[in-house]
Every structure is written in structure tokens, then in C-alpha cells.
Amino acid sequence: xxxxxxxxxxxxxxxxxxxxxxxxxxxxxxxxxxxxxxxxxxxxxxxxxxxxxxxxxxxxxxxxxxxxxxxxxxxxxxxxxxxxxxxxxxxxxxxxxxxxxxxxxxxxxxxxxxxxxxxxxxxxxxxxxxxxxxxxxxxxxxxxxxxxxxxxxxxxxxxxxxxxxxxxxxxxxxxxxxxxxxxxxxxxxxxxxxxxxxxxxxxxxxxxxxxxxxxxxxxxxxxxxxxxxxxxxxxxxxxxxxxxxxxxxxxxxxxxxxxxxxxxxxxxxxxxxxxxxxxxxxxxxxxxxxxxxxxxxxxxxxxxxxxxxxxxxxxxxxxxxxxxxxxxxxxxxxxxxxxxxxxxxxxxxxxxxxxxxxxxxxxxxxxxxxxxxxxxxxxxxxxxxxxxxxxxxxxxxxxxxxxxxxxxxxxxxxxxxxxxxxxxxxxxxxxxxxxxxxxxxxxxxxxxxxxxxxxxxxxxxxxxxxxxxxxxxxxxxxxxxxxxxxxxxxxxxxxxxxxxx
Amino acid sequence: xxxxxxxxxxxxxxxxxxxxxxxxxxxxxxxxxxxxxxxxxxxxxxxxxxxxxxxxxxxxxxxxxxxxxxxxxxxxxxxxxxxxxxxxxxxxxxxxxxxxxxxxxxxxxxxxxxxxxxxxxxxxxxxxxxxxxxxxxxxxxxxxxxxxxxxxxxxxxxxxxxxxxxxxxxxxxxxxxxxxxxxxxxxxxxxxxxxxxxxxxxxxxxxxxxxxxxxxxxxxxxxxxxxxxxxxxxxxxxxxxxxxxxxxxxxxxxxxxxxxxxxxxxxxxxxxxxxxxxxxxxxxxxxxxxxxxxxxxxxxxxxxxxxxxxxxxxxxxxxxxxxxxxxxxxxxxxxxxxxxxxxxxxxxxxxxxxxxxxxxxxxxxxxxxxxxxxxxxxxxxxxxxxxxxxxxxxxxxxxxxxxxxxxxxxxxxxxxxxxxxxxxxxxxxxxxxxxxxxxxxxxxxxxxxxxxxxxxxxxxxxxxxxxxxxxxxxxxxx
Numbered sequence: 009x010x011x012x013x014x015x016x017x018x019x020x021x022x023x024x025x026x027x028x029x030x031x032x033x034x035x036x037x038x039x040x041x042x043x044x045x046x047x048x049x050x051x052x053x054x055x056x057x058x059x060x061x062x063x064x065x066x067x068x069x070x071x072x073x074x075x076x077x078x079x080x081x082x083x084x085x086x087x088x089x090x091x092x093x094x095x096x097x098x099x100x101x102x103x104x105x106x107x108x109x110x111x112x113x114x115x116x117x118x119x120x121x122x123x124x125x126x127x128x129x130x131x132x133x134x135x136x137x138x139x140x141x142x143x144x145x146x147x148x149x150x151x152x153x154x155x156x157x158x159x160x161x162x163x164x165x166x167x168x169x170x171x172x173x174x175x176x177x178x179x180x181x182x183x184x185x186x187x188x189x190x191x192x193x194x195x196x197x198x199x200x201x202x203x204x205x206x207x208x209x210x211x212x213x214x215x216x217x218x219x220x221x222x223x224x225x226x227x228x229x230x231x232x233x234x235x236x237x238x239x240x241x242x243x244x245x246x247x248x249x250x251x252x253x254x255x256x257x258x259x260x261x262x263x264x265x266x267x268x269x270x271x272x273x274x275x276x277x278x279x280x281x282x283x284x285x286x287x288x289x290x291x292x293x294x295x296x297x298x299x300x301x302x303x304x305x306x307x308x309x310x311x312x313x314x315x316x317x318x319x320x321x322x323x324x325x326x327x328x329x330x331x332x333x334x335x336x337x338x339x340x341x342x343x344x345x346x347x348x349x350x351x352x353x354x355x356x357x358x359x360x361x362x363x364x365x366x367x368x369x370x371x372x373x374x375x376x377x378x379x380x381x382x383x384x385x386x387x388x389x390x391x392x393x394x395x396x397x398x399x400x401x402x403x404x405x406x407x408x409x410x411x412x413x414x415x416x417x418x419x420x421x422x423x424x425x426x427x428x429x430x431x432x433x434x435x436x437x438x439x440x441x442x443x444x445x446x447x448x449x450x451x452x453x454x455x456x457x458x459x460x461x462x463x464x465x466x467x468x469x470x471x472x473x474x475x476x477x478x479x480x481x482x483x484x485x486x487x488x489x490x491x492x493x494x495x496x497x498x499x500x501x502x503x504x505x506x507x508x509x
Numbered sequence: 510x511x512x513x514x515x516x517x518x519x520x521x522x523x524x525x526x527x528x529x530x531x532x533x534x535x536x537x538x539x540x541x542x543x544x545x546x547x548x549x550x551x552x553x554x555x556x557x558x559x560x561x562x563x564x565x566x567x568x569x570x571x572x573x574x575x576x577x578x579x580x581x582x583x584x585x586x587x588x589x590x591x592x593x594x595x596x597x598x599x600x601x602x603x604x605x606x607x608x609x610x611x612x613x614x615x616x617x618x619x620x621x622x623x624x625x626x627x628x629x630x631x632x633x634x635x636x637x638x639x640x641x642x643x644x645x646x647x648x649x650x651x652x653x654x655x656x657x658x659x660x661x662x663x664x665x666x667x668x669x670x671x672x673x674x675x676x677x678x679x680x681x682x683x684x685x686x687x688x689x690x691x692x693x694x695x696x697x698x699x700x701x702x703x704x705x706x707x708x709x710x711x712x713x714x715x716x717x718x719x720x721x722x723x724x725x726x727x728x729x730x731x732x733x734x735x736x737x738x739x740x741x742x743x744x745x746x747x748x749x750x751x752x753x754x755x756x757x758x759x760x761x762x763x764x765x766x767x768x769x770x771x772x773x774x775x776x777x778x779x780x781x782x783x784x785x786x787x788x789x790x791x792x793x794x795x796x797x798x799x800x801x802x803x804x805x806x807x808x809x810x811x812x813x814x815x816x817x818x819x820x821x822x823x824x825x826x827x828x829x830x831x832x833x834x835x836x837x838x839x840x841x842x843x844x845x846x847x848x849x850x851x852x853x854x855x856x857x858x859x860x861x862x863x864x865x866x867x868x869x870x871x872x873x874x875x876x877x878x879x880x881x882x883x884x885x886x887x888x889x890x891x892x893x894x895x896x897x898x899x900x901x902x903x904x905x906x907x908x909x910x911x912x913x914x915x916x917x918x919x920x921x922x923x924x925x926x927x928x929x930x931x932x933x934x935x936x937x938x939x940x941x942x943x944x945x946x947x948x949x950x951x952x953x954x955x956x957x958x959x960x961x962x963x964x965x966x967x968x969x970x971x972x973x974x975x976x977x978x979x980x981x982x983x984x985x986x987x
Contacts, residue, residue, distance in 0.1 A: 073976075074976045075976065076976060076979055076980060142895070143895040143896055143900075146894050149894075150894060154941065164942065165942050168938070169934060169938065172934060173927070173931060176927050177924075180924060181924070183904070183923055184911065184916070187907065187908045187911045187919070188911055188916065190908065191908075191911060
């Protein structure tokens with residue numbers, strides 16, 4: 009029941025919000041907060057119930073939905089999706105808190121959409137039925153489209169339409185792929201075709217040519233979402249224009265839908281094609297790492313800088329995934345969670361000064377460490393974790409990824425390592441310009457340091473950064489059995505590149 | 510020829526009720542010329558249509574044919590009789606406000622609407638090319654008049670004229686095709702044609718020409734590219750309520766007949782027409798979508814989008830028997846979402862001399878929550894975003910295409926629906942992401958609110974729980 013509950017709580021909360029009169033802003037905020045806390049609590053229960061050593065799905069539920077087409081409400085969670093679900097509930101809760109003062113108009117619609125999106129995102133990660141997956145995948149798109157379009161910055165309409173069309177264009181081909189798989193999957197119990205993901209993965213023994221086409225159909229949808237270079241162009245626009253909480257969810261969770269899709273569908277279902285595409289995707293990932301970092305270096309807008317840094321970070325994740333060994337995969341999955349935490353925190357931090365000054369240009373700040381000491385410390389920790397300083401979460405993930413990449417294809421790893429140096433360059437430069445030295449603008453002398461609420465939200469993420477950095481084992485030990493199972497598909501297909509047993 | 514029995518008459522009770530209602534509307538209208546048009550006549554029309562729907566449900570799928578095998582009394586015809594009644598009722602609910610606004614207090618409007626519904630019912634229950642033709646003409650003639658009803662408006666007059674001339678052309682093509690089929694087969698009964706072709710045939714010139722002419726006739730009627738040229742102007746020029754009606758009901762009727770004629774009767778000769786229909790489908794989807802992108806009027810955009818939707822439905826016809834239920838589902842979904850979208854458009858077009866420009870939509874969503882939310886649902890459904898009826902319709906049709914091996918065609922269709930997303934989204938962005946352009950305060954008439962909510966709830970309901978309707982359509986599909 010827990011998984012359905014986890015999806016139902018935010019969904020029902022969003023409906024309750026719809027029923028509250030729009031004038032009662034306080035009630036709407038409290039209901040949204042309560043709903044998102046309840047969802048987070050439910051995800052903690054899920055974590056507690058999760059058995060670490062098991063590879064397969066746990067807490068599985070299955071009820072017929074459209075029986076005549078073999079569609080079931082079929083949800084569950086495994087080591088791959090567990091922490092992504094928790095990341096979703098955590099970030100949503102923090103976003104609701106952080107929107108408390110920054111969202112001032114159309115509060116009702118805003119919170120309705122936010123919780124609807126949370127429900128759909130959890131649905132994507134927990135779906136064990138291809139149809140349910142596709143429905144959730146499309147549903148999460150609509151709230152984000154509206155969130156950027158209604159509460160976004162000046163060029164929001166351009167950005168949001170671009171965002172929607174890119175994603176939509178990718179997902180229609182995935183639908184064709186899903187339908188093709190449907191017609192090649194039979195439920196032995198009923199003898200009819202089914203959208204059951206487990207059966208589909210089990211029965212997916214397509215000839216190489218078919219695999220290639222199916223891989224491409226899925227990979228395009230996921231690569232756009234990741235975003236893999238050169239499909240990334242929607243991302244800086246969407247990020248820059250989105251409201252703070254929208255950026256947090258976009259970077260923290262929505263981008264993970266793409267990388268998750270590769271792990272969940274592309275690799276286990278089409279191992280042959282995945283192996284074939286390793287060079288292409290790895291090269292694109294490395295280009296993404298370097299290009300994202302170089303672009304981040306020249307950004308004047310801090311938020312745009314963070315957006316481009318996401319392109320680079322997600323390049324690491326893709327590189328790790330396509331190393332196709334245990335180190336790379338667990339590094340990439342861990343890094344997905346890390347990126348959600350660090351970049352989420354970075355966007356929240358940018359939001360703090362934006363709320364105060366309504367500008368995000370580096371040139372408008374300088375020396376503000378003197379006026380906002382707590383803020384400066386929080387920012388530094390998060391920036392360092394994003395760079396990959398040992399002891400913080402980013403290091404563990406990147407280290408594992410590079411380890412895996414070295415084992416598989418040393419050349420890619422060599423280039424990728426340069427990306428880490430670049431990351432240090434653009435983040436530290438930015439940090440220096442914004443925080444150190446004399447206060448360059450009079451107006452910044454009056455900046456208020458972080459409030460208790462802001463501190464609480466960002467502090468939570470900072471604490472997680474350190475916690476995972478020091479002790480990543482609770483995550484890795486839960487991820488690895490499932491990833492091992494994933495790798496077994498490659499061993500079955502005659503592909504072994506594992507460095508460690 | 511067998512003497513007619515009670516079963517025969519019972520089977521056509523829904524049609525009869527619609528005709529009787531129409532006749533009474535004319536009588537009542539002449540009794541109190543004009544004055545009753547505001548509410549008595551619409552109420553009476555709704556009542557008649559409801560009775561017809563009830564009758565259709567009561568005699569649901571008694572099976573087989575009646576009137577010596579010329580009229581179907583199967584579940585599929587019953588299903589569409591109900592759908593046409595629903596389309597009729599919703600259209601009538603949108604009409605009084607619009608007619609008053611356009612100073613068209615015309616009782617005959619309702620009579621014509623009812624005769625058009627009658628024609629559509631005859632089209633879907635015809636088991637014989639000539640009976641179908643009778644229905645087609647009854648419907649078309651009513652529509653020609655309805656299109657031109659706004660006499661003072663040049664565009665409306667032009668629409669009626671264009672529709673009449675091109676419609677007559679297409680009827681002539683069709684009739685010629687019927688004649689050639691008769692010359693080849695010796696009968697115009699669907700069943701006889703099917704049996705003749707199934708027994709083995711030589712593709713001689715007469716047969717090929719007959720099939721081709723029938724196809725052209727149908728292509729005209731469903732506005733398939735390249736036989737679509739009449740439709741944007743006609744849809745654009747007609748009164749908005751009539752356009753809403755035209756893009757849903759008549760299209761559905763033509764598609765059901767297309768299933769019966771091409772999908773079933775001419776199925777044994779499918780090698781003659783599959784390629785042609787495939788290209789028609791591809792052209793129709795692509796041209797409809799691409800041209801819709803460039804429209805400056807929402808009404809015209811929806812006209813082109815309805816061409817695109819006809820293309821998706823043609824994909825289903827190409828896919829063959831497994832897609833028939835899918836087409837049925839799609840037609841029902843499309844009727845609901847398109848009528849809903851048109852209802853909003855009619856309301857938006859409230860100012861004197863206002864067109865149907867995109868700017869009229871600025872900020873509407875924020876000022877009119879009900880209008881905004883329902884419109885978002887309709888547009889997302891037209892785009893094909895789950896969990897709406899439109900998504901399920903597309904999924905069902907395209908999956909039938911993939912299942913029957915037409916993977917390429919399905920991919921073209923899917924890519925096209927991504928193109929469609931752009932112009933539907935444009936309206937959503939205008940409604941919610943722009944400041945209103947001047948005064949946007951107006952009140953929605955109550956009948957509107959009900960109709961909007963009904964269609965919106967249905968679109969969501971059959972989108973989230975498609976099972977029941979799916980089963981119903983699957984059971985009744987030919």
C-alpha cells in the first residue's frame with residue numbers, strides 16, 4: 009500500500025487545494041506544506057521497509073486498470089528508484105517551504121500544480137507498467153510547463169514552450185517503442201499482450217536491428233530530458249526563466265527522469281544496442297561535461313551558470329551509466345541523488361539573493377560575505393560539494409564514475425577529469441566575485457542574511473551533502489543489488505567489463 | 510421482398526423520433542414565429558434527442574439488418590445514434606446564447622440541426638450504398654443551409670456556397686462510384702459487395718474506378734488532404750455552433766460509413782486501396798498540422814486541426830479490423846473534446862465585430878477559472894496528453910496500427926501529434942501566461958456551464974477509466 013499511498017498523498021492534497029477558496033492563501037500554504045510533509049514521511053516509511061540486500065522490486069502492488077489491454081496499476085520500488093523517490097519527496101517539501109514568501113500571486117494554482125507534479129514524479133519512478141510509466145511521464149510535464157510559464161521570468165513563454173515541445177517530441181517516439189514492446193510481450197497467465205515491465209524486460213530478446221531502433225526511440229526521449237549534448241538547448245532557458253522552486257525541481261528531479269530511463273529501460277531491455285552505442289553516448293557525455301563547464305565559466309547570470317553546470321554534471325552521470333560496470337553505475341546513480349541535493353541547494357541559494365535584490369548577475373554583487381556570513385558559508389559548502397571536494401557527496405559519486413570509466417574506456421575518463429578542474433574554476437571564480445573583496449555596491453550593504461526558514465531549507469540539504477560525503481554506504485548498499493541485477497543482462501548478452509567482482 | 514415487421518420499425522425508432530421532433534419544431538416555430546426560438550425550441554429539440562438516445566439504447570444492437578437487409582440494426586449503429594444525440598444536445602445547449610448574440614432568432618436552425626442528425630443516423634445504419642447516399646444528402650443539404658445561415662455575413666454566405674458546390678461535386682463522384690460498383694457487382698448492398706469480392710475478383714477497370722471514386726467521395730466528406738480545400742473556409746465562415754457540430758458529428762458519421770464500406774465490404778479488395786489510403790492519411794495529418802501552425806484565427810486553427818485528426822483516424826482505417834473499435838472510441842472522444850473547445854471559443858467571441866483571433870484569449874484563464882480549466886483539459890486532450898480521452902483514442906488507434914504492422918505510419922502519426930502540441934499549447938499560454946487585453950468580464954450562460962462541465966468530466970472520465978467504453982465499442986464494432 010505504501011507506494012500507492014505515496015502517490016495518492018500529494019495527488020489528493022492537490023485536489024484539496026483546488027477546493028479551498030483562492031482568497032485563503034494561508035490555508036493553501038499550510039495544506040500544501042502538510043501534504044508534502046506527509047508524503048516525505050511516507051517515503052521515510054518506505055525507506056524503513058526497504059530490505060537492503062534485495063535486488064528486485066519491493067512493496068509491489070498490482071491491480072488491473074484497463075484489463076482488456078493488459079494495463080495494470082503496477083508499482084513498486086527497487087534500489088534504483090528508492091532514493092530518487094526520496095529525493096522527490098524531500099525536495100518538494102523544501103520547495104513548498106521556500107515558496108512561502110517568494111510566491112505571492114496565484115498561490116492556489118501554484119501549490120496545486122506543485123503537488124500534482126510530485127505525485128506524477130513519484131509515479132514515474134515507481135511505475136512497473138510501461139503504460140503507467142508513460143502516463144506519469146507525460147503528466148509531470150504539464151505542471152512544470154505551467155509553473156515556468158505562469159510564475160517564470162520575462163522570457164518565460166518562449167522557454168516553457170521550448171521545454172514542452174522538446175520533451176514532447178522525444179516522448180512520442182518512446183510511445184511508439186512502448187507499443188512495439190507491448191505487441192511482443194505476452195503475459196503467460198492470460199495469454200494476452202501486456203505492458204508489464206518485468207515481463208517486457210524478461211521477454212525482450214529482439215534481434216540487433218530491432219533493438220537498435222527501439223533503443224534510439226527510448227534514448228531520444230531520455231537524452232532530451234537528461235539533457236545530453238546537443239539536445240540540451242532547452243535547459244538553460246527553462247532554468248533561467250523558472251521560479252526558484254521550479255528550477256530546484258527541474259534540476260533536482262526532472263533531469264533524473266532521463267538518466268533513470270536509461271537505467272530502467274534502455275540498458276536492461278536492449279543490452280546489445282546499449283553496448284553498441286557506448287562510444288557515441290560516452291563521447292557526447294564528455295562533450296557535455298566540457299562544454300557545460302566552459303559555458304558555465306562565461307555566464308554573467310549566476311542561475312544560468314548553475315544551469316550549465318547541470319549539463320556538465322549530467323554528462324558525468326551518463327558517462328558512469330555507459331561505463332556498464334558496477335563502479336560506473338553505482339557512481340552514476342549516487343551522483344543523480346547528489347546532483348539533486350547540491351544543485352537544488354544552489355538554486356535555492358541563488359533564489360535567496362534574487363528575492364532580496366531581483367537580480368542574478370554576478371556583477372551586481374561582490375564582497376557580500378561580509379554582510380551575509382551564514383549565507384556565504386552555506387554557499388561555500390554547496391559549491392565545494394558541486395566541485396567534488398572529498399568529504400562531501402559530490403566526490404563519492406564522481407570518484408566512482410571516473411573509476412568505472414577508467415576501467416571501461418580510459419580515454420573518456422581522462423577528458424572527463426578535466427571537467428572536474430573546470431568545475432572548480434567556474435564555481436570558485438563565481439564565488440570569489442560574488443562573496444570576497446570589498447562590498448562593491450552600496451545597496452548590498454543592507455542585504456539581510458538568511459532567515460530561519462531559508463536556513464532550515466538549505467541547511468537540511470547541506471547536512472545531507474556532508475552526511476553522504478562521509479558515509480555513503482546506506483545508499484550504495486541499497487543500490488548495488490539492483491544494479492547487479494541490471495548488469496546481469498549484459499553478462500547474459502556476452503558483455504562483461506566489470507572491474508571488481 | 511419480405512413484408513416489414515415490427516422489428517423493422519422498432520429498429521428505426523431513434524431516427525423516427527428525431528424526424529418527428531424536427532417536424533414539430535417547424536410547426537411550433539411557425540405558430541409563434543421567432544419568439545420561441547430562445548428557449549422552447551431548444552428545449553424541445555433536447556427532449557427529442559434525448560428520447561431518440563433512449564430509444565437507441567432500448568433497441569441496442571438487436572443484431573443483423575432490417576428493411577430487407579438495407580439498414581443495420583447492430584450495436585455500432587446504436588452506439589453512434591447515442592453519440593449523435595449527445596452531439597446534438599450539446600450543440601443545442603450552446604446555441605441560444607450564440608443565436609441571440611448574432612441576432613439570429615431562427616427556429617429553423619433547430620429543425621435543420623435535427624434533420625442533419627437524422628441524416629447522420631441514416632449514414633451509420635445504412636447497409637446499402639444508396640441508403641447511405643440518402644442519409645449523406647439529407648445531412649449535407651441541412652448543413653449547406655446551416656453554414657449560410659448568417660446571411661448578412663459575407664463569409665457565412667461564401668461558406669454555404671462553397672460547401673454546396675464542392676459538396677455536390679463530391680456527391681457526384683460518390684454516386685458515380687456507386688453506379689460503377691453496381692455495374693461490377695450487380696448490387697449495392699455492402700454484404701453483396703463483400704461476398705462478390707471475397708469470392709475472388711479480377712481487378713478490371715470498372716471495379717478499380719468504382720473503388721477510386723468511392724474513395725474520393727469519402728475523402729471529400731471527411732476532408733482528407735488533398736480533397737480538403739472546402740473545409741477551412743466552410744468551417745471558418747459558418748456560425749461557430751454549426752462549425753462545432755460539423756467537425757464532430759458529420760465527420761463521425763462519414764468515418765463509420767468508411768469503416769463499413771472500405772473496412773468491411775471492400776476489405777477483400779484491400780490491395781486496391783490500402784496504399785492510396787495510407788498516403789491520404791499521411792498527407793492529411795501532416796498538411797492539417799503544419800497549416801494549423803500558421804493560422805491567426807483560433808477557429809481556423811481548429812478547422813485545420815480537425816483535418817489533422819481525420820488523418821489520425823484514417824491511420825485506423827488502414828490498420829484494418831483491429832482498429833475499428835479504436836476509431837469508434839476516438840470519434841467519441843474527439844466529439845466531446847472538440848465540442849468543448851468550440852464552446853469556449855464561442856464564449857470568447859463575445860464582442861461586437863470581434864473575430865476569433867488568438868489575442869482574445871489573453872488572460873482568460875485567470876479571469877474565468879471554469880472556462881480556463883475546462884479549456885486546458887480539452888486542449889490537452891486534443892494534444893493527446895494523458896490521462897485524457899484524446900490520449901487514449903490516439904494510443905488505441907496507433908497501437909492498432911503498430912499491431913497490424915504499419916509501424917512507419919504510426920510513427921508519422923506520433924510525430925504529427927507532437928507538432929500539434931505547439932498550436933494547442935499556444936492557446937494555453939495565452940490564457941494563463943499573458944495579461945488580459947482590455948476588458949474580459951462577461952458571464953457564462955448557465956446552459957454553457959453545464960455543457961462545459963459535462964464534456965470536461967466525460968473527457969477525463971473516459972480517459973482515466975477507458976475500460977467500460979472500450980469494451981462497449983469493442984463489442985459493437987463490426
